[in-house]
Amino acid sequence: MSNRVVNILVPVISVILGLLVGAIVMLVSGYDPIAGYSALWNGIFGDTYAIGETIRQITPYLLAGLSVAFAFRTGLFNIGVEGQLLVGWFAAAYVGIAFDLPMYIHLPFAIIAAALAGAAWAFIPGLLKAKLQVHEVIVTIMMNYIALHTTNALIKIVSDGGDNTGTINASASLKSAFFESITDYSRLHYGIFIALAMVLLMWFILDKTTTGYELKAVGFNKHASEYAGMNVNKNIILSMVISGAFAGLAGAMEALGTFQYANVKGGFTGIGFDGIAVALLGANTPLGVIFGAVLFGSLKYGALNMPNEAGIPVEIVSIVIAIIIFFVACGYVIRYFLEKATKKKEAK
Amino acid sequence: MSFLDVLYFIVPSAIFYAAPLIFTAIGGVFSERSGVINIGLEGLMVMGAFIGILFNLMFVDTFGAMTPWVALIAAMVVSGIFSVMHAVASISFRADQTISGVAINMLGVAIALFSVKMIYGKGQTDYIQERFIRFDIPLLSEIPVIGPMFFKDVYGTSILAVGVAIMAWFVIYKTPFGLRLRAVGEHPMAADTMGVNVTKMRYIAVILSGMLAGIGGAAYSQSISGEFSHTTINGQGFMALAAMIFGKWHPLGALGAALFFGFAQALSIIGGQIPYVKEVPTYFLHILPYALTILAVAGFIGKAYAPKASGIPYIKGKR
Numbered sequence: 001m002s003n004r005v006v007n008i009l010v011p012v013i014s015v016i017l018g019l020l021v022g023a024i025v026m027l028v029s030g031y032d033p034i035a036g037y038s039a040l041w042n043g044i045f046g047d048t049y050a051i052g053e054t055i056r057q058i059t060p061y062l063l064a065g066l067s068v069a070f071a072f073r074t075g076l077f078n079i080g081v082e083g084q085l086l087v088g089w090f091a092a093a094y095v096g097i098a099f100d101l102p103m104y105i106h107l108p109f110a111i112i113a114a115a116l117a118g119a120a121w122a123f124i125p126g127l128l129k130a131k132l133q134v135h136e137v138i139v140t141i142m143m144n145y146i147a148l149h150t151t152n153a154l155i156k157i158v159s160d161g162g163d164n165t166g167t168i169n170a171s172a173s174l175k176s177a178f179f180e181s182i183t184d185y186s187r188l189h190y191g192i193f194i195a196l197a198m199v200l201l202m203w204f205i206l207d208k209t210t211t212g213y214e215l216k217a218v219g220f221n222k223h224a225s226e227y228a229g230m231n232v233n234k235n236i237i238l239s240m241v242i243s244g245a246f247a248g249l250a251g252a253m254e255a256l257g258t259f260q261y262a263n264v265k266g267g268f269t270g271i272g273f274d275g276i277a278v279a280l281l282g283a284n285t286p287l288g289v290i291f292g293a294v295l296f297g298s299l300k301y302g303a304l305n306m307p308n309e310a311g312i313p314v315e316i317v318s319i320v321i322a323i324i325i326f327f328v329a330c331g332y333v334i335r336y337f338l339e340k341a342t343k344k345k346e347a348k
Numbered sequence: 349m350s351f352l353d354v355l356y357f358i359v360p361s362a363i364f365y366a367a368p369l370i371f372t373a374i375g376g377v378f379s380e381r382s383g384v385i386n387i388g389l390e391g392l393m394v395m396g397a398f399i400g401i402l403f404n405l406m407f408v409d410t411f412g413a414m415t416p417w418v419a420l421i422a423a424m425v426v427s428g429i430f431s432v433m434h435a436v437a438s439i440s441f442r443a444d445q446t447i448s449g450v451a452i453n454m455l456g457v458a459i460a461l462f463s464v465k466m467i468y469g470k471g472q473t474d475y476i477q478e479r480f481i482r483f484d485i486p487l488l489s490e491i492p493v494i495g496p497m498f499f500k501d502v503y504g505t506s507i508l509a510v511g512v513a514i515m516a517w518f519v520i521y522k523t524p525f526g527l528r529l530r531a532v533g534e535h536p537m538a539a540d541t542m543g544v545n546v547t548k549m550r551y552i553a554v555i556l557s558g559m560l561a562g563i564g565g566a567a568y569s570q571s572i573s574g575e576f577s578h579t580t581i582n583g584q585g586f587m588a589l590a591a592m593i594f595g596k597w598h599p600l601g602a603l604g605a606a607l608f609f610g611f612a613q614a615l616s617i618i619g620g621q622i623p624y625v626k627e628v629p630t631y632f633l634h635i636l637p638y639a640l641t642i643l644a645v646a647g648f649i650g651k652a653y654a655p656k657a658s659g660i661p662y663i664k665g666k667r
Contacts, residue, residue, distance in 0.1 A: 029466050077446055079387075124642075134645045135654070137387070137446055138593055141586055142638040153631040267582050276450055313465035318458035325451040326433070329443035 006338055010331045011281045011288075015295065018324035022316055035310040040317070043305025044298045050305070052183025055192055056258060058297030060085070062195040063250035064275025065293050066202050067118075067243045069284040071136075073206060074239035075219040080125060080140025081247040082272025083147030084118035086265070088251025090151040091117035093262035094158060096168030096255065106171040111194070111252050118248020119241045121147060126240030130233035136240070144268065152264045163264035174257040189257035196290075198246060203286040205242070215239050247272065274300065277325045296321060352493070354622055358611070359497045361618055363506045366610025368393070368568035370509035372588035373595065373602040374516045375560030380597055381520060382553030383533035383657040387449030388434050389561050390585025391456025395430050396423040396565025398460035401576040402467070404476045415478040416570045417504075423566035424559045430456070431558020432551075439550045442661040453585075461578055472577030480505055480571040505567040512560070513603035520599060529553060533655035536662040546662045564588065590641040597655060609637040 023033035044054050064081050071078035078084075092114035099106060125139035158165050174189040206212040217225040218235045226232050250271060255262055278296050282288025303317035327334065372389050379386040386392075403419040411418050430452075437448040464473055482501040489499040520526035531539040532549045540546050565581060573580045591609050595601025616633035619625040 025462075029462075079446070079450070128642070128646050132646050134647075137385075138589075138645050139642055141387075142590060142642050145583055145586065145638045146635045149631055149634040153629070266579055273450060273454065276447065280447060313462045315458045315462035315465065318454055319462060322451045322454035322458055325447060325454070326437060326443075329447040329451060330437050330441040332442045 006335055007283060009338060010334050011283070011328055013334055014281070014324050014327035014331075017327050018320045021323045022320035025319055026312060026316060031312045032310065036306055036312045036316065039306045039309035039312070040299070040302045042309060043302030046305070047184065048182065049184040049186045050302075052179060052186030052188035054298050054301045056186060056188045057301040058293050059189075059191045059195045059257065060250040060253045060271050061274060061278055061293035061297040061300075062192075062289060063198060063246050063253065064271050065278030065282060065289040066198055066286070067246035067250065068275045068279035069282065069286075069289050070202055070206075070246060071239055071243035072279060072284040073219050074215045074235060075222070076126075076129070076236065076239055076243070077137050078122065078125075078140055078240065078243045078247075079137050079276065080122065080143045080147075080272070081243075081250070081275045082268045082270075083140070083144035084121045084244045084247035085251040085254075085269065085272050086144075086147045086151045087121045088114035088118040088248025089255045090154055090251070090262050091248070092172075092252040092255035093165050093168055094154075096172035096260075097158070097165055099172075100169060101171060103171040106169070107174070107256070110168075110172040110256055111249065114248040114252035114255065115245040116248065118251065119245040122240045122244020122247070123237065126237040126244075129240070130236040144272070148265065148268065151262070155262055155264050165262045167260050168256065172256055173260060174253070175260070187258050189253075191253040191257040194249065195253070198249065199286045199290060202246075202289075206286070211238070247275075250275075274321065277321055280325060280328050356496045358614060358618070358622065360501055361614040362607065362611035363498070364503060364571070364610070365613040365617075366607045367503065367506045367509040367571070368564040368584060369588045369591050369606035369609055370513055370603055371564035371567060372561045372585060373591040373606045374513055374599055375557035375564070376589055376592035377516060377520070377595075377597060377599050377602050378529070378553045378560070379557035380592065380658050381533045381655055382529050382550045383536060383655055383660065383662070384435070384438050384550055384554050385445040385449065385659045386434065386554065386557050387446055387589065388431070388452030388456070388585075389449075389557070389589050390581065390583070391449075391453035392427045392431055392558050392561035393565035393568070393585040393588070394453075394456040394460050394581045396427045396562030397569035397573075397581050398463065398565075398576050399423040399426045399562070400566025400569045401473050401476060402463070404478060404570060405474060408476070408478050413478060413481075416476075416480045416566075419570060420505075420563055420566045423562040425562075427562025427565065428555050428559035431555055431561070434558070435551050435554035438661065439547055439554070442663065445659055445661075457578070460576070464576060473575050475575045476570065479574060480567070503571055505571060509567070510603065513599050516599035530655070532662075533657055536657050540662070540664070550662075561585065561588075587637055590637055593654075594637075594641050594644045596644075596653075612636045 026033040026036050043050060045051060067081045068078055092110045095110040095113040121143060125136045125143060128134040128139050129136045155165055174191045176190050179188040206216060214230050214235050217230060218232050222232055274296055278289055278292035282292035299317050299321060303314045306312045306314055372393055376386055376389055400419045400423040403422040404415050408415045434448050434452050437443040438445040480503050482503055485499040485502060489495045520529060528544045528549055532544060532546050536546045568584060569576055569580055587609055591605040592602045594605035612633050615625055616630045
């Protein structure tokens with residue numbers, strides 16, 4: 001079996017195994033898996049509203065997935081997407097409220113502010129990694145919590161002690177009257193185009209530019225890149241900054257599209273961590289991220305229908321997603337069995 | 349309030365908030381010392397907190413006042429079993445340990461909440477009747493100054509936590525087992541050549557970390573929250589991870605760091621009642637542990653080195 005086929009088979013098998021485990025969990029806990037999965041299906045495709053909301057959910061997942069995947073390609077594990085998303089969310093909402101500008105200036109301004117905020121948040125771990133060889137996983141985890149408390153404190157300041165910034169000005173909104181009309185007033189917004197454009201941008205940077213070549217080279221072999229004359233430190237920081245910008249944009253989707261405000265949070269949104277799953281399933285490629293985001297975004301949104309229609313707690317989908325990550329991470333074993341299976345066939 | 353009164357007030361609550369962190373951070377020390385990164389501490393702690401509450405609610409009639417302690421053991425066992433998943437993935441299946449840890453975190457929360465909704469039909473459990481209780485240690489609590497600070501109104505879990513930390517130091521630094529554990533984490537091939545079973549050592553270490561994180565979670569839920577919901581364990585596991593790093597992968601260092609983080613947590617919660625402290629915005633107390641950890645790993649507070657082989661699966665015969 002060629003390497004290419006195996007690379008596609010591993011995530012596919014993982015998804016199937018994940019769904020199987022989910023079914024077993026439902027069976028063991030006394031629920032009906034068929035009713036459960038059909039409720040999930042209806043939650044995703046049931047009517048135009050559900051489809052609209054599913055695509056809405058996929059939007060930040062695309063960007064969070066890109067963020068994780070981009071850093072991965074340079075050999076960095078950005079587990080701080082969650083924090084970068086939160087600062088991006090706040091920055092976009094703040095610009096959306098504090099300024100009153102024509103739309104063609106205001107909207108790009110708010111979006112860029114979010115990207116910059118996310119990039120700045122990711123710059124710190126990038127800098128520490130490049131200059132002091134501090135492991136980025138530890139720093140980004142800590143930065144997540146600092147982001148959570150910082151944005152909460154800032155929202156309280158902006159709203160004079162309240163816990164909601166209030167709705168952003170219409171001139172910074174991604175809301176789409178057209179999408180509303182065709183999807184029965186779902187919250188689907190124009191952000192999906194931004195997310196898809198970013199997928200294209202990631203492909204372009206990685207595959208068509210010298211910078212992208214260097215970033216990937218550093219990911220493959222730091223030392224070889226250095227001997228070849230590349231500036232490894234610069235590439236590490238650049239990779240984190242671009243990754244953070246993607247994460248910040250994911251925050252902008254929530255601020256300018258879905259919610260139209262920023263509010264004080266008791267915990268994380270989970271989008272950043274699910275972004276790890278998206279990137280992993282998509283093998284850190286732009287096209288793969290689309291598949292990953294569509295799958296996990298759909299599962300996440302569709303699951304909301306499961307308690308109503310089948311009486312099954314929504315967390316079953318989180319179990320399925322975690323199991324899928326687990327199997328993809330254990331790709332070595334799946335590869336091993338696939339190779340064994342093909343060898344047997346060849347021997348016959 | 350005099351300065352001494354403030355200390356009498358704040359030190360016991362600092363220790364109270366630190367105890368769950370100590371257990372979990374020590375668990376982290378075991379795992380990372382053997383060369384396996386365990387980001388999954390949060391998920392293991394969630395599992396422990398959930399099992400602790402569930403067991404407490406179900407068996408309170410059988411065990412009476414001893415229930416929290418028995419529940420602690422139940423949580424230890426279940427989280428230990430749960431951590432086998434991380435061990436299998438990262439040791440035998442050569443998975444990326446950080447990713448496996450992320451999966452454990454997601455799975456821990458998901459399984460716990462799924463079960464809560466299945467059993468109780470709502471997002472949180474009932475409140476437990478039997479919690480860990482405070483008591484005064486006879487004689488010791490009579491000592492002036494130190495007595496009221498450390499030995500009055502203490503929780504059994506706090507004493508146990510400090511005991512576990514000291515025991516961990518002894519095991520890791522003074523026994524053959526500890527020497528092997530450290531060897532496996534620093535240079536697994538050398539250890540293997542000397543006849544140490546790397547795989548076995550790592551399995552033991554990861555399962556130990558799961559058991560201790562389970563105790564930490566159950567100690568938290570049965571002394572601080574009193575029930576289980578999605579917000580019960582909210583970053584405690586990551587804070588324990590931070591404590592382990594801030595303590596430079598040393599059990600006593602982790603103990604000190606956990607106590608300090610417990611102090612910061614206590615200040616952020618009860619600081620409003622203390623003069624001067626209430627002038628400090630709680631925001632700074634909230635981010636203190638995380639900011640300090642970044643400074644620590646960046647080398648501003650003495651350089652912290654992770655065990656050399658941590659994060660790398662050991663493959664026999666591969667240089």
